[in-house]
Amino acid sequence: MMSIRVRPLLALGGASVVALATVASPAPGQAQEVVAEQRTQYQQIRAVEVAGDLEQPWGLAFLPDGSQLVTERPGRLLHIADGERTQVSGLPQVSSRNQGGLLDVVLHPDFEENGWVYLTYSKADEAGQETVPALVRARLDGHALVDLEHLFESNTYTSPGRHYGSRILFLEDGTLLMTIGDRGAQPERAQDPMDHSGSVVRLNADGTVPADNPFVGDDSVADEIWSWGHRNIQGIVLHPGTGEVWATEHGPRGGDELNLIRPGHNYGWPTVSLGRDYRTQEPWSDRREHGAEMTPPVWEFLPTLAPSGLAVVPADAFASTWDHNLLAGGLASQRIQRIVLEEGEVVHMEEILPFDLGRIRDVRTGPDNHIWVLTGENEGGLYRLEPVG
Amino acid sequence: MMSIRVRPLLALGGASVVALATVASPAPGQAQEVVAEQRTQYQQIRAVEVAGDLEQPWGLAFLPDGSQLVTERPGRLLHIADGERTQVSGLPQVSSRNQGGLLDVVLHPDFEENGWVYLTYSKADEAGQETVPALVRARLDGHALVDLEHLFESNTYTSPGRHYGSRILFLEDGTLLMTIGDRGAQPERAQDPMDHSGSVVRLNADGTVPADNPFVGDDSVADEIWSWGHRNIQGIVLHPGTGEVWATEHGPRGGDELNLIRPGHNYGWPTVSLGRDYRTQEPWSDRREHGAEMTPPVWEFLPTLAPSGLAVVPADAFASTWDHNLLAGGLASQRIQRIVLEEGEVVHMEEILPFDLGRIRDVRTGPDNHIWVLTGENEGGLYRLEPVG
Numbered sequence: 001m002m003s004i005r006v007r008p009l010l011a012l013g014g015a016s017v018v019a020l021a022t023v024a025s026p027a028p029g030q031a032q033e034v035v036a037e038q039r040t041q042y043q044q045i046r047a048v049e050v051a052g053d054l055e056q057p058w059g060l061a062f063l064p065d066g067s068q069l070v071t072e073r074p075g076r077l078l079h080i081a082d083g084e085r086t087q088v089s090g091l092p093q094v095s096s097r098n099q100g101g102l103l104d105v106v107l108h109p110d111f112e113e114n115g116w117v118y119l120t121y122s123k124a125d126e127a128g129q130e131t132v133p134a135l136v137r138a139r140l141d142g143h144a145l146v147d148l149e150h151l152f153e154s155n156t157y158t159s160p161g162r163h164y165g166s167r168i169l170f171l172e173d174g175t176l177l178m179t180i181g182d183r184g185a186q187p188e189r190a191q192d193p194m195d196h197s198g199s200v201v202r203l204n205a206d207g208t209v210p211a212d213n214p215f216v217g218d219d220s221v222a223d224e225i226w227s228w229g230h231r232n233i234q235g236i237v238l239h240p241g242t243g244e245v246w247a248t249e250h251g252p253r254g255g256d257e258l259n260l261i262r263p264g265h266n267y268g269w270p271t272v273s274l275g276r277d278y279r280t281q282e283p284w285s286d287r288r289e290h291g292a293e294m295t296p297p298v299w300e301f302l303p304t305l306a307p308s309g310l311a312v313v314p315a316d317a318f319a320s321t322w323d324h325n326l327l328a329g330g331l332a333s334q335r336i337q338r339i340v341l342e343e344g345e346v347v348h349m350e351e352i353l354p355f356d357l358g359r360i361r362d363v364r365t366g367p368d369n370h371i372w373v374l375t376g377e378n379e380g381g382l383y384r385l386e387p388v389g
Numbered sequence: 390m391m392s393i394r395v396r397p398l399l400a401l402g403g404a405s406v407v408a409l410a411t412v413a414s415p416a417p418g419q420a421q422e423v424v425a426e427q428r429t430q431y432q433q434i435r436a437v438e439v440a441g442d443l444e445q446p447w448g449l450a451f452l453p454d455g456s457q458l459v460t461e462r463p464g465r466l467l468h469i470a471d472g473e474r475t476q477v478s479g480l481p482q483v484s485s486r487n488q489g490g491l492l493d494v495v496l497h498p499d500f501e502e503n504g505w506v507y508l509t510y511s512k513a514d515e516a517g518q519e520t521v522p523a524l525v526r527a528r529l530d531g532h533a534l535v536d537l538e539h540l541f542e543s544n545t546y547t548s549p550g551r552h553y554g555s556r557i558l559f560l561e562d563g564t565l566l567m568t569i570g571d572r573g574a575q576p577e578r579a580q581d582p583m584d585h586s587g588s589v590v591r592l593n594a595d596g597t598v599p600a601d602n603p604f605v606g607d608d609s610v611a612d613e614i615w616s617w618g619h620r621n622i623q624g625i626v627l628h629p630g631t632g633e634v635w636a637t638e639h640g641p642r643g644g645d646e647l648n649l650i651r652p653g654h655n656y657g658w659p660t661v662s663l664g665r666d667y668r669t670q671e672p673w674s675d676r677r678e679h680g681a682e683m684t685p686p687v688w689e690f691l692p693t694l695a696p697s698g699l700a701v702v703p704a705d706a707f708a709s710t711w712d713h714n715l716l717a718g719g720l721a722s723q724r725i726q727r728i729v730l731e732e733g734e735v736v737h738m739e740e741i742l743p744f745d746l747g748r749i750r751d752v753r754t755g756p757d758n759h760i761w762v763l764t765g766e767n768e769g770g771l772y773r774l775e776p777v778g
Contacts, residue, residue, distance in 0.1 A: 041642065252429065254737040276737055283736065302738035303726070306586070347672065348643040348665055349691035355744065 001371050002097065011214050014122075032083070035357035037388065042336070043319040044388040047353060049144075051080050052173035054380035057119075059104035060362045060372060061311075063140075065113050070382060071119070073101030079143055080382065090138060090145030095131050098161035103133070106168040108205060115139035116205070117139065120166035120178065123153055130157035133164045133180050134205065135165035149208025154196040155222065163232040166295075169245065171238065175202055175210050176385070178243065178259075187270040193221040198269060200233065200247070200261055203224040214264035229267040229294060235310030235363070236261070241324045244344075248295075248307030250263040251275035252284045256305045257297035258328070258342060268294035299339075299346045307330035309362030309374070317369035318387045326370060330362030337375070338359055357383055421472070425745035426777065432708040433777040436762070438743060440469050443769035448493035448509075449698075450749045453501050459763065460508070462473070462490030464487050466533055477509040477594060479527060479743075480533030483739070484513035485519050487550035495565075497559040497594060504528035505594070509555035509567065512542055519546035522553045522569050524596070539598030544583040544611065545571040552621040558634065560627065564599050566591050566634065566650075570621035576659040582610040587651060587658060589636070591623065603653035611741065618656040620685060624699030624752070625650070630713045633733075637696030637717050638686075640664035641673045645694045646686035647717070649733060659684035688728075688735045695721035698751030698763070700710060700725075706758035707776045716760060718739065719751030724751055725762070746772055 036047040053227035056073035063069065075094035078085045094102045100122030108116035116137045123134035138145035163181030170176045182198035183192040190198020191213070201224035204210050215221035235248035245261040255275020259267055272294055273284045288372035290296040302306070308329040316322045326339040334355045340348035358381075362374040371385040395399045435589035445462035452458065456470035467474045483491045489511030497505035505526045513521040522543035527534035552570030559565045571579040571587035579587020582604070590613035593599050604610035606711040624637035634650040644664020648656055660675045661683055679685040690696070697718040704712040715728040729737035748769075751763040760774040 232589060243571065275735060282729075303740050304738075342672075346691065349693075351692045 002257035005258070007347050014370070033366075035177070035383070036353055038353055038356070040352060041350050042321040043320075045318070045352070045385055046388050047357060047383045049381055050372075050384050051083050051085060052379070053384040054376070054382060055079075056103065056249065056377055057374040057380040057382065058361060060119070060364050060368050060374050061107050062364070062372075065296050068186070068382065069105050069107075069117070071102045071105045072380075073100045073103070075121075077102065077105065077119070077145070078321070086143050088143050088145060090148060091119070092120045092121060092123070092134075092136050092148060092150070092201070096122070097129065097131075097162070099164060100131055100161040103164060103166040104168045106170065108137070109174065111140075117145065118151075118168050118176070120164075121162060122164055122166075122167055125157050130159045131161050133166045133178075135178055135203070137205075137207075140386045149207070152178065152201070152203055152224070154180050154183075156183070156189065156195050156197055156222060157337050158185055158197070159228070160184065163250075165230070165233050167247075169234045169236045169238060170205075171202075171245070172243065175204055177202055177226060177236065179230070179236055179247065181250075182230070182269065187231065190229055190231065190269045191266070191271060193225050193266075195210070196222060196224065198230050199224075199228040200226045200230065202263075211380050217347075226263050227261050227265045227267060229265075229269050229271070230259075231255075231269040231273075233259075234308050235328055237310045237312050237326070239312055239324065239326075239341075240314075246310065246312075246326060248310050250307060251300075253278050254302060255284065255302075255306060256307055257302040257382070258299040258301070258307075258326075258339070259295070259297050259348065261296065265295040268291060272296075274300050287384070298344065301337070304332060305330040305335075305337060308360055309364060311363040311365050311371060313371065314365055314369045327363050329363040331359045331361065334359055336363060336371075351384075357381070405540040406582070424653045424772070425742055427742055427745070429741060431710040432660070434707070434741070434774055435777050436746060436772045436774050438770055439761075439773055440472050440474060440771040441768070443467075443763070443765070443771060445490070445714075445766055446771065447491065447750055447765040448618070449753050449763050449771070450494045450496050450506070451753070451756050451758075451761075455756050457498075457761070458494050458506070458770065460491045460494045460710075461527075462492070463768075464471060464491045464510075466491065466494065466508070466534070475532050477532050477534060479537060481512070481523075481537060481539070482527050483510045484550070485515065486520075488553060489520055489550040491581070492553060492555040493557045495559065497514070497526070498559050498563065504530070506534065507540075507557050509553075509557055510529050511550060520550050521546050522555045522559070522567075524592070526596075529698055541567065541590070541592055541613070545568050545572070545578065545584050545586055547574055547586065549573065553641075554619070554622050554625060556625045557592075557643060558625045558627060559725045560591075560634070561632065563591055564591050566615060566625065568619070568622035568625055568636065568641075571619070571658065574705040576620065578692050579618055580655075580660055582614050582655075585611060585613065587619050588613075588617040589615045589619065589625075589720055591652075615652050616654045616656060618654075618658050619624065619648075619659070620644075620658040620662075622648075623697050624717060626699045626701050626715070627660045628701055628713065628715075628730075629703075635699065635701075635715060637694070637699050640689075640695060642667050643689075643691060644673065645690040645695060647690070647696075647698055647728070647735065648684070648714075650685050651684065654684040657715070658735060661685075663689050677755075684709050687733065690726070693721060694719040694759070696725075697749055698753060700752040700754050700760060702760065703758045704756055716752050718752040718762065720750065723748055725752060741774075745769070 059071040077088040113161030132154040138148040162184035165179035165181035232250040336352040448460040466477040522542040527537040551573035554568035554570035621639040641664030725741040727739040
């Protein structure tokens with residue numbers, strides 16, 4: 001299952017050191033293997049493989065007992081308990097071409113009472129040609145989804161199937177945010193606040209529009225819009241210390257951003273960007289300054305991160321210097337960036353497990369206060385990052 | 390000589406791919422092995438090992454015939470021709486404790502006429518306890534240095550032996566710059582312009598002070614000072630397109646900087662820094678804004694680069710998108726950062742050969758228009774980066 005790669009390394013220096021060992025007392029049915037260790041700046045960590053052979057895993061959530069729900073993009077929802085996986089039935093009809101498929105999974109904050117599981121996916125039109133990011137919820141009953149409810153879909157069907165966004169985040173008031181990518185073909189739609197493409201929308205848990213959304217009553221902006229001018233947000237998290245919403249956003253080459261998401265703000269894409277055209281390396285936009293009407297990113301990642309899942313380190317779980325740091329996964333960069341914030345500014349970063357786990361797709365905090373990571377494409381895996389010592 | 394490391398990698402993605410092959414027509418006496426290949430964003434490249442088994446190599450220069458001079462920090466100067474090495478005699482007395490030793494090597498721009506080789510090194514006081522960065526020149530006669538001349542030494546002997554700086558750069562007017570680190574023990578000396586520590590000094594090729602240095606005649610600043618407020622510059626290069634001097638500077642953790650060096654400017658260390666204390670992760674300084682009297686960096690590297698040698702890609706040697714990009718080596722980061730500048734701003738970066746060659750100590754442009762790299766500590770190597778296809 002693992003591809004083994006031999007590379008000449010003349011000096012190990014600060015790079016992560018790979019160890020292959022078996023954790024004491026592995027969970028039943030699963031040899032939990034330590035696949036990488038790293039002596040980071042303030043914390044020795046190790047990555048334990050919890051499950052392998054995942055096909056394009058995308059989203060990760062935890063049931064109250066600590067077992068996991070994992071989406072596979074081709075259209076499967078897996079329940080993983082002690083490394084043993086069971087497929088969950090009752091999904092909506094998923095269109096899994098290109099970047100589309102079954103995407104994020106999040107539990108309702110009161111899941112233990114109501115059993116609601118929220119899922120995003122790419123939904124095709126009747127001809128099966130054009131798609132939208134869509135949001136459903138259903139109750140989890142054993143290994144079946146029941147009472148499936150269609151809650152929301154973006155208001156513009158688009159081809160090809162790129163830039164879905166589709167992360168879900170519940171806020172403390174019980175509403176949820178869903179990120180919607182610009183869909184790729186016509187980036188300028190991210191500047192049209194009547195078009196959901198390239199935005200963050202805010203919904204009630206039943207899919208209705210909260211009355212206090214920033215543009216309710218404004219006929220020039222869709223009611224669901226919370227913020228817009230985004231290219232493709234694939235990491236979003238609530239900071240437990242500040243209540244702020246942080247998001248990582250795919251820019252064009254060199255334009256990946258860390259944004260602090262505020263209601264009613266326009267984040268500038270594609271009018272303003274540091275990014276460059278993938279083919280020509282020409283700047284995407286002549287404009288690099290956001291001006292008064294657009295909100296600049298807090299950070300632009302150079303080199304490229306190709307950001308995916310975003311988590312916050314819980315307090316008292318790792319070295320205290322890690323408390324409430326952001327952990328931003330990267331696809332092309334194949335690492336997790338540890339980001340230290342102070343007063344809304346990025347003041348430090350460190351690379352976690354560069355190249356050790358492959359492409360990082362999702363990063364979440366588990367109920368065990370460890371950091372959980374989904375990786376890879378066709379041979380994906382689920383890993384748990386633990387402090388050592 | 391090579392340590393082989395097996396690491397599990399579940400998806401190769403954009404990471405560099407290692408190939409082990411032999412280049413056609415290797416130079417006599419040397420099997421030149423391709424030790425790494427990378428498909429970068431605009432250019433396929435490979436790294437060819439020219440020489441291995443170097444002991445703490447530090448500086449690299451090219452003779453007119455394309456053969457190389459390499460300093461080894463313990464106090465050896467090697468001439469390497471077609472991979473065959475010969476030790477050069479006639480060095481000054483080098484103190485090689487801690488970060489000290491034989492450091493940079495640069496040829497006079499008119500070397501073919503005058504034979505002058507410039508070397509920096511750590512020079513001990515008579516008791517052998519405290520040291521300064523010092524500059525000498527000597528003529529190269531076969532494999533001997535002759536006519537050794539002591540040109541300059543920093544005006545403050547210091548213990549312990551850290552933060553020497555010691556890069557040499559000839560400017561187009563025939564003067565040279567030498568970087569001097571803050572020496573570690575009392576960083577605030579970098580703010581004292583009477584103290585050479587933590588500065589860039591400018592000298593004539595014979596070691597005298599140019600009459601047009603910015604502070605000649607000012608009794609409050611040492612005559613040699615070109616710029617100050619530096620922690621430890623270990624990469625410096627003249628940009629052939631703009632005539633600008635660019636330098637990479639070691640900050641404390643998280644404070645590594647790319648600076649555009651201008652005469653008479655104060656770059657702020659240690660009064661202003663984004664960096665953090667290595668042990669506590671506390672900010673080094675409360676002050677993050679440079680204000681009017683200090684010059685901010687053009688870029689702060691996050692995550693840390695631990696910068697070493699700095700080169701500019703020559704025009705028409707690699708893909709045109711690489712023309713005049715900076716290539717900044719990194720020690721702890723074990724990579725070379727390709728940096729795209731536009732109008733004095735950093736607009737793009739890419740990682741070159743991350744972890745493939747180990748700790749990068751020096752990066753230079755060779756007379757063959759390829760990029761040459763010195764790596765490693767006790768088992769260092771000399772590599773040539775070439776375009777493929």
